[in-house]
Amino acid sequence: MSLRDVLLRELKRARGLGIDQFQIEEMMGFSKSTVSEALKDLEEKGIIKRRTIGGKIKHVWLAEYYPYYDEKLLRIGCLRSTEYVKFVSVAKNYSESKGIDLIVRFYDDAISLMNDLSQGLLEFALAPIFTEIIYSISNRNSIILGAVASGGSGVYKNVNCNCGKILTSESSSMMILAREFAKTRKISEIAIFKDPRRAIKDYESFKAEYIVIWEPYASKIMGEKMASFSDVLDSFPCCGISVSENNRENRTLIEIVRLYKRSRFTAREDVIDIFAKSTSVSPKTAKASLENYIWDIKFYRSDLKKYLEFIGYPPIEEIIEKIYEEV
Structure with missing residues (x-):
């Protein structure tokens, strides 16, 4: 196995923890210069990210699991559902216009998805609105910016x-x-x-x-x-759009959400293909399923209050203020 393959394997295992560069040199038995050259190549290709910790030690992550905000990287986490096709299409159009690398990561459960958001491994979490609300209330480190869709x-x-x-x-x-x-x-x-x-x-x-x-x-x-x-x-949303508390005022993320809310329905064919593959259905089935959603959906603080009442949670204004941001 090549040094490159070993590096990528170990960094993928480390996820958001990453690995110190000196550990890579010691653990893999390659010379300092060989490791440095390989890391430089991967970094230039945008595959990894490096950051100096404590002024001396260089730490390494896969870009996909870099636990800090990078203006040239946009990571969206979502479940295996075509409800998110429009949002990813809007985000992909925006990313391409700004020269931003877009990564879409699929999850099998919403809690793992929200955990990655809170750890800084995602810029956006697209998950059931119920999960986002309960998670935000419990952890106070994620913010809901809007709804994805209803129905479906x-x-x-x-x-x-x-x-x-x-x-x-x-x-x-x-x-x-x-x-x-x-x-x-x-x-x-x-x-x-x-x-x-x-x-x-x-x-x-x-x-x-x-x-x-x-x-x-x-x-x-x-x-x-x-x-x-x-x-x-009724008209309650199925899923919502969340960001971490640290990104509550992030202009890029807010702009993408505003574009999503203002735009008419759009579904890129390449995005449909991504979701078809993730859900193990044909592109034709994935595309047809989009007709079963209600895309033009509004979700304001007053709607969140009604939703809290519906699920049996006290609609306390202080809580609503902390977990929801109208953009």
């Missing part, structure tokens, strides 16, 4: 199963949808899943009667649609 999900019934079990993702808007739907049906069990693809297999294998699922998976799932997101949660 629903409750489906396997007509060949009557076990009363419903599958939903954890700490998410889908869980709220499952809770509200369960009030109208005889539900024996609410089961949590992390991987939607595995959950769909369980549902289609008659291990659950209902599943709460989002796009693009909803576009290809078998069964009868019992309720849509909008039927149960």
Whole structure:
């Protein structure tokens, strides 16, 4: 294995912790000059970032996991859902116009996503608004700047199963949808899943009667649609746009959010392809699923207050002030 490959492997393992440059020299058994030359090449290509710590020690990270803000780098974290296609398309257009490198990282759960945001490993987190609110209240180190979209999900019934079990993702808007739907049906069990693809297999294998699922998976799932997101949660957003507390007044990030809110619906073909690959569906299915979202959605402090009341959390003005910023 080449020095370059070893470097990238170890830096990927280290994630936001990074590695001291002298440790790389000692750990890998290469000369100081050889390591320095390899790091310089990777840095010039934008693959790694280096920073001097304490005035002497150089620390190294993969650019993807650099725990500091870099004006030439924009990292967006999101779940495996086509709800984020428009935002990423807007961000990609902006990044290309400004000469900024854009990285999109996909997550299987919203908590890991929000943790990376709070650690400075992302500029944007696109996650269920429920998760963003609870996380912001609990940790006080992330700020919600707006909503992504509404709709795009629903409750489906396997007509060949009557076990009363419903599958939903954890700490998410889908869980709220499952809770509200369960009030109208005889539900024996609410089961949590992390991987939607595995959950769909369980549902289609008659291990659950209902599943709460989002796009693009909803576009290809078998069964009868019992309720849509909008039927149960009205005009509340499904997902939100968050930044870390340190980036609350970051002009670049605020400008991107404002562009997103002002722009008409746009979906770049290359972005659709990225999301199709991440969700294991065809580009055609991913593109078709975009029609099931409500993109022109407003979300102000007053709406956040209503949402807090809806989920059963006291709508205290001081809390709203700390977790939400209108831009």
